[in-house]
Amino acid sequence: MSQGHLLTPGPTPLPPQVREALGRQIIHHRTAEYRAIFKRVISGMQQVMRTSQSVVALTSSGTGAMEAAVVNLLSPGDKAIVLLGGKFAERWQKLCQVYGMKVVLVNVAYGDAVDPAAVDKALRENPDAKVVFGTLCETSTGVVHDIEAVAAITRKSQAVLVIDAISGLAADLCETDAWGVDVVVTGSQKGLMLPPGLAFMSVSQRAWTLVDQSKTPKFYFDLKLSRKSLEQDDTPFTSAVSLIIAQEEAVKLLLDLGMPEVFRRSAIMAQAARASMQALGLTLFAKRPSNGVTSVNAPSGMDAKKLTKIMWDKHKVMVAGGQGEMEGKIFRIAHMGYILPEDLIAGIAAVESALAELGHSFTHGAGLKAAKPMLDQLSAEAVRR
Amino acid sequence: MSQGHLLTPGPTPLPPQVREALGRQIIHHRTAEYRAIFKRVISGMQQVMRTSQSVVALTSSGTGAMEAAVVNLLSPGDKAIVLLGGKFAERWQKLCQVYGMKVVLVNVAYGDAVDPAAVDKALRENPDAKVVFGTLCETSTGVVHDIEAVAAITRKSQAVLVIDAISGLAADLCETDAWGVDVVVTGSQKGLMLPPGLAFMSVSQRAWTLVDQSKTPKFYFDLKLSRKSLEQDDTPFTSAVSLIIAQEEAVKLLLDLGMPEVFRRSAIMAQAARASMQALGLTLFAKRPSNGVTSVNAPSGMDAKKLTKIMWDKHKVMVAGGQGEMEGKIFRIAHMGYILPEDLIAGIAAVESALAELGHSFTHGAGLKAAKPMLDQLSAEAVRR
Numbered sequence: 001m002s003q004g005h006l007l008t009p010g011p012t013p014l015p016p017q018v019r020e021a022l023g024r025q026i027i028h029h030r031t032a033e034y035r036a037i038f039k040r041v042i043s044g045m046q047q048v049m050r051t052s053q054s055v056v057a058l059t060s061s062g063t064g065a066m067e068a069a070v071v072n073l074l075s076p077g078d079k080a081i082v083l084l085g086g087k088f089a090e091r092w093q094k095l096c097q098v099y100g101m102k103v104v105l106v107n108v109a110y111g112d113a114v115d116p117a118a119v120d121k122a123l124r125e126n127p128d129a130k131v132v133f134g135t136l137c138e139t140s141t142g143v144v145h146d147i148e149a150v151a152a153i154t155r156k157s158q159a160v161l162v163i164d165a166i167s168g169l170a171a172d173l174c175e176t177d178a179w180g181v182d183v184v185v186t187g188s189q190k191g192l193m194l195p196p197g198l199a200f201m202s203v204s205q206r207a208w209t210l211v212d213q214s215k216t217p218k219f220y221f222d223l224k225l226s227r228k229s230l231e232q233d234d235t236p237f238t239s240a241v242s243l244i245i246a247q248e249e250a251v252k253l254l255l256d257l258g259m260p261e262v263f264r265r266s267a268i269m270a271q272a273a274r275a276s277m278q279a280l281g282l283t284l285f286a287k288r289p290s291n292g293v294t295s296v297n298a299p300s301g302m303d304a305k306k307l308t309k310i311m312w313d314k315h316k317v318m319v320a321g322g323q324g325e326m327e328g329k330i331f332r333i334a335h336m337g338y339i340l341p342e343d344l345i346a347g348i349a350a351v352e353s354a355l356a357e358l359g360h361s362f363t364h365g366a367g368l369k370a371a372k373p374m375l376d377q378l379s380a381e382a383v384r385r
Numbered sequence: 386m387s388q389g390h391l392l393t394p395g396p397t398p399l400p401p402q403v404r405e406a407l408g409r410q411i412i413h414h415r416t417a418e419y420r421a422i423f424k425r426v427i428s429g430m431q432q433v434m435r436t437s438q439s440v441v442a443l444t445s446s447g448t449g450a451m452e453a454a455v456v457n458l459l460s461p462g463d464k465a466i467v468l469l470g471g472k473f474a475e476r477w478q479k480l481c482q483v484y485g486m487k488v489v490l491v492n493v494a495y496g497d498a499v500d501p502a503a504v505d506k507a508l509r510e511n512p513d514a515k516v517v518f519g520t521l522c523e524t525s526t527g528v529v530h531d532i533e534a535v536a537a538i539t540r541k542s543q544a545v546l547v548i549d550a551i552s553g554l555a556a557d558l559c560e561t562d563a564w565g566v567d568v569v570v571t572g573s574q575k576g577l578m579l580p581p582g583l584a585f586m587s588v589s590q591r592a593w594t595l596v597d598q599s600k601t602p603k604f605y606f607d608l609k610l611s612r613k614s615l616e617q618d619d620t621p622f623t624s625a626v627s628l629i630i631a632q633e634e635a636v637k638l639l640l641d642l643g644m645p646e647v648f649r650r651s652a653i654m655a656q657a658a659r660a661s662m663q664a665l666g667l668t669l670f671a672k673r674p675s676n677g678v679t680s681v682n683a684p685s686g687m688d689a690k691k692l693t694k695i696m697w698d699k700h701k702v703m704v705a706g707g708q709g710e711m712e713g714k715i716f717r718i719a720h721m722g723y724i725l726p727e728d729l730i731a732g733i734a735a736v737e738s739a740l741a742e743l744g745h746s747f748t749h750g751a752g753l754k755a756a757k758p759m760l761d762q763l764s765a766e767a768v769r770r
Contacts, residue, residue: 003410011411011626022627023408025388026396026580028703059446059582060605063622067605098604189623195411197444197582197625219483220445220452221605237448238574240582240625241396242407318413 004316005343005350009139009167009293011189011196012337015253018193021246029241035233041244042230044251048192048259049169049184051176051202056226058199059240062166062187065199067095068221069162069183073131073207075215076100080131081122081159083114083145086138087323088164096133099216104129110141110326111295113288116149123157130210132159136168136184140323142286142295142332144172151179160207166190170254171266171292171336182207188243191266191292193250193337198243203227265378266291269335269344272371276348277333279370280355280362285330292336293320297329299360304331307354315350341375389701390728390735394524394552394678396574396581397722400638403578406631414626420618426629427615429636433577433644434554434569436561436587441611443584444625447551447572450584452480453606454547454568458516458592460600461485465516466507466544468499468530471523472708473549481518484601489514495711496526496680498673501534508542515595517544521553521569525708527671527680527717529557536564545592551575555639556651556677556721567592573628576651576677578635578722583628588612650763651676654720654729657756661733662718664755665740665747670715677721678705682714684745689716692739700735726760 006013014022027034038057045055058065070092074080080101082092085108096103106122108114114134123129132154137144147163154161162183165174169184170191176184182204189196203211203223211223219225225236254262273294274284285295298304304321305328311317322330333347348367355362391398399407412419423442430440443450455477459465465486467477470493481488491507493499499519508514517539522529532548539546547568550559554569555576561569567589573579588596588608596608604610610621639647658679659669670680683689689706690713696702707715718732733752740747 006411006413008413010623011413014411019408019410023404025404026391026399026574028391028393028396029581031703059444060449061444061622061624064445064605095604099602187623189411189626195625195627196414196623197628217484219480220449237446238395238572238581239446240580241574242580243582318416 004318005346006318007334007339007343007347008318008320009190009332009334009336010187012193012334012339014195015193015250015338017249017253018246021249022195022242024245026241029239034241037245037248039233041247041251044248044255045200048251048254049176049200049202050174050178050259051184053177053205054203054227054230056201056203056223056230057235057239057244058201058221059197059237060199061196062185062199063091064221065185065187065201066091066164068201068223069185070095070099070101071216071218071221072214072223073160073162073210074099074101077102079104079126079129080133081106081126081129083119083132083134083150084108085112085114085135085141085143085145086110087140088138089135092133092164111143111285111287113143114145114150116146116153119150120153123153123159127157129159132161134161134163136163136165136174137172137290137292139167139293140326142290142293143288144168144290146288147174147181148179151181155180160210167292167336168290170262172290173263176202188247191336192247193253194243194246198240198247266336268374268377269341270294272374273333273335273344275374276367276371279366280352293332293334295330295332298331302358302360303328306358307331310354310357311350315346315353317347317350319347341378345371345375389703390731391703392719392724392728392732393703393705394575394717394719394721395572397578397719397724399580400578400635400723402634402638403631406634407580407627409630411626414624419626422630422633424618426632426636429633429640430585433636433639434561434571434585434587435559435563435644436569438562438590439588439612439615441586441588441608441615442620442624442629443586443606444582444622445584446581447570447584448476449606450570450572450586451476451549453586453608454570455480455484455486456601456603456606457599457608458545458547458568458595459486462487464489464511464514465518466491466511466514468504468517468519468535469493470497470499470520470526470528470530471495472525473523474520477518477549496528496670496672498528499530499535501531501538504535505538508538508544512542514544517546519546519548521548521550521559522557522675522677524552524678525711527675527678528673529553529675531673532559532566533564536566540565545595552677552721553675555647557675558648561587573632576721577632578638579628579631583625583632651721653759653762654726655679657759658718658720658729660759661752661756664751665737678717678719680715680717683716687743687745688713691743692716695739695742696735700731700738702732702735704732726763730756730760
């Protein structure tokens with residue numbers, strides 16, 4: 001483009017190291033050289049995903065990996081509990097229904113986080129539920145759910161816990177093994193700092209047991225084929241070679257920084273985003289805000305779509321609008337992956353400018369002022385990695 | 386790598402224009418800018434695929450698109466005819482069986498091409514068959530099937546014809562509309578000169594009728610969702626943005642040259658490959674050889690794996706070995722996509738050198754001599770595009 005600042009919750013900007021790797025000449029995937037790269041990527045992803053369990057790579061968007069979780073863990077007629085709360089959680093519901101599973105819904109209002117007590121109740125009422133499907137960061141509302149609490153409750157049941165961390169990974173803490181999350185699903189174009197087209201899943205021993213029992217027909221997303229290929233550092237079907245090679249660079253960036261530092265930085269970016277919006281007199285949509293994306297209510301009577309349009313047209317800052325019933329009511333500023341403090345500053349400045357143009361009254365510069373002391377904690381050098 | 390010459394039937398080398406595009410900063414997919422690119426790619430792919438029908442893009446390897454064809458065109462219990470003849474044709478069989486379709490097999494020995502009369506017989510005996518699944522270039526044997534004849538026969542029945550052109554597209558002629566092929570499935574890492582991770586399918590009106598009738602559960606590969614998104618130059622799930630953007634460059638290279646010239650060049654490359662191998666006293670494995678890949682029998686008593694290993698270790702030329710029961714017996718030289726005459730020359734030279742090392746007796750230089758007059762027809766300038 002038309003570069004500008006991309007502050008959307010996926011795709012996120014690519015680091016230069018990733019772009020360099022993407023532009024390399026292709027290599028063949030059935031070679032010792034590629035297998036060694038693939039092995040390093042999987043091992044690196046285990047660290048990023050906070051797990052020592054299997055990590056499987058799929059050539060698909062994140063939705064493909066969500067489908068893989070549903071069709072591999074369950075058989076038609078099996079019961080699953082879906083924790084709602086946004087457009088992406090509803091995708092779990094949709095997937096389970098399409099494939100003929102019985103779905104028990106735990107309703108969560110948009111903007112709210114799931115109540116662990118409601119999960120407990122659902123599990124007690126449905127002791128035959130095989131899987132609980134939840135979401136780490138619900139991208140459509142900007143909520144991060146309390147997966148630690150959900151996992152602690154699910155652990156007391158026979159059910160396996162599957163979490164969509166597509167936009168949450170490497171932004172919101174998800175201690176996969178320590179908390180006891182059986183399956184974590186993610187995509188490449190968010191905190192993993194890659195273009196879309198690649199998905200990863202962690203799979204626990206408990207989850208593999210369900211995989212071995214599942215009778216749902218599948219082929220491209222058959223995790224048993226992935227497990228077999230993984231023994232040879234390979235995938236069952238031609239993998240997205242250039243994306244895997246670039247993922248090695250992105251994983252290196254994350255691990256060189258260290259995951260605790262990655263999480264500290266995303267927390268500070270999120271605090272800065274939230275503080276700046278509140279300093280402009282705006283309120284946050286998410287009751288339990290994610291560290292990857294900040295959802296903000298447009299001022300009463302203002303069309304959020306006009307605001308985001310001005311931000312892009314005049315300032316080349318792209319943020320996301322609201323989806324579904326939140327359309328026109330909220331806007332969402334992402335600060336995950338390779339979105340840098342300077343991008344966030346440009347974003348805040350563009351919000352201020354667009355708000356002024358649309359007649360919202362606030363103290364000019366208040367947003368930037370509120371964010372500055374927080375962003376100053378992130379030294380430019382380390383941010384650039 | 387370890388560059389060298391990649392003469393494998395996918396992935397194939399990337400042109401510099403594609404590598405440049407892959408390395409560009411990412412843009413958001415739900416923007417006017419991206420939709421315009423997507424529209425140009427789809428329109429260009431229609432020309433490359435020789436069709437004015439719908440072309441759908443999927444974020445997956447070619448196998449994902451094969452699965453999409455099976456689960457969208459048929460319902461469990463429906464009857465399909467599968468034309469065999471190699472590892473990839475057998476994937477149609479496998480997919481149909483996994484999803485509960487009744488499969489009628491038309492057997493074809495490895496190395497042979499399908500006999501159109503056998504297709505006619507199968508269709509007469511199975512007038513209730515809804516789909517015929519076939520292959521343009523069977524990558525595992527190097528055979529190009531006579532899809533024009535198969536299509537002419539299938540057209541007389543109610544069945545829809547689905548062709549795997551993953552490795553055949555833009556190498557072996559496939560006149561999708563003129564011949565009456567309903568669905569053509571392809572992947573990005575062969576004649577389309579891209580890394581793997583993207584797949585395209587053309588879908589005829591007749592095929593859409595089956596899509597609307599199919600009761601097989603699907604979500605990620607649901608073509609009805611793709612059709613709806615296509616109206617807005619979009620995909621239902623986040624597309625592989627960087628691959629689509631690079632595909633525009635690759636399609637431009639093909640269309641600037643013109644499809645007739647693309648086919649003429651691949652035919653000449655294939656003739657040169659075949660003539661050179663025969664000049665070394667070797668025989669061809671494929672009875673009806675593809676213009677994309679040449680499969681060659683190793684001399685009696687020689688392990689083809691030793692030959693290909695020497696070619697890579699000593700000459701940095703990578704060709705493919707045999708798969709399944711052809712392992713150790715044949716090797717396959719690809720000349721599709723951006724594999725240039727100079728790569729093929731390096732390949733022939735490496736075959737000569739490895740044959741000599743393994744004790745095969747032949748006139749040194751005979752392979753190169755046989756290929757030269759043919760390759761001289763391809764002016765270096767135009768080849769470089």
